[in-house]
Amino acid sequence: MFNLTQQPFVARDKEWESAFFQALYEGRLSIEDGTTQVGPDGWPYLFAQTIVGAKEPVRKIIDWLSEKGIGLVVNAHKQAPDYVFTYGMVWNCKERGEFISEAPEIKSGKVVFEKGKHVVAGPPSQEYLPGYVRKVLKQFFADQGIKDMKTVVVSTDSKHYDLIFSLESLGEPPQSEHRGIAEAIAWFLPSHYSIVIASEKGLPPFTHL
Template structure:
């Protein structure tokens, strides 16, 4: 099925295969912009709004490449009761870098690092392919808006299989525990869905590095 046929498939018939086909079709298809500038979504994040249409002429791939550099998400067919798809910013830059919007749980690290006494911890700064510089810059803009001027990060793994992107609680101003989940969820919008985000104290851990 082509893109126009896929968006007409009823919601109850949209399974993992539909999503796979949709991803393939939209990267090869065209979109029509509803607004020239990003709009604030119900979740508070900026999105470019676009729709599928026989008159659509803007290559979706080109739009996504541009959004990946701007820190903006994409909503496809927002005028429906439920949009056909909402791409977070993290999905778009991961597509730009890898050709995939995200990886499945079996292909990617999940969960958190639980350290046991005496257990070795592998840690270091994120590699450029894991967190490109332009993504770090956009994350820094987000933190500056929250008056966090020097966030510090570390990639950690207890087994070299499951990795977490850790953010230093001290660099975030030691927010109360009840706020940790909300902060982690906000950060996650900037990252692919399969990335694991944790907020931890730097005490007893290897040296964190500035996000910038």
């Protein structure tokens, strides 16, 4: 892992990323500071280094971060960190053994559910959204003044799934704010999850997060 971090950024392709992820998952890190630090993006992170003799098993770190709702920055002391892991990447690794999971192409823009089209819908399962992640999300929404977020998972083909957050629960913000809200929520979820903000009207029943 240490050797991988010595490669120049211009030489870091998908193959490098895959090798780095695997080495990191099986390796150890040195914690820079026992306290959580706020990154430039405004989210909480634990800073760690890849040094010879590092003692903390990464899997143990991943377990701890997953319960706390914290991301991970590897070698933040450098001019540019070697990697920044969102909380969604962290708990995806805990649950699936990989930081990034392959998934069908994620739709962008406005999602439209055609009238009369067959839809499979229901509350997110514990496998899809574990209890500890729900707890972290609830705290995030509570910090924004949202005490009762409702969600539903919807699919029109049983292959592509949208995790829909209730527009009403969010206080019905204007359309211009939806993208920013979705991007904030995305930090907490794996990169292959499709996030949608929509009204509960005309959709299958939403359930409490």
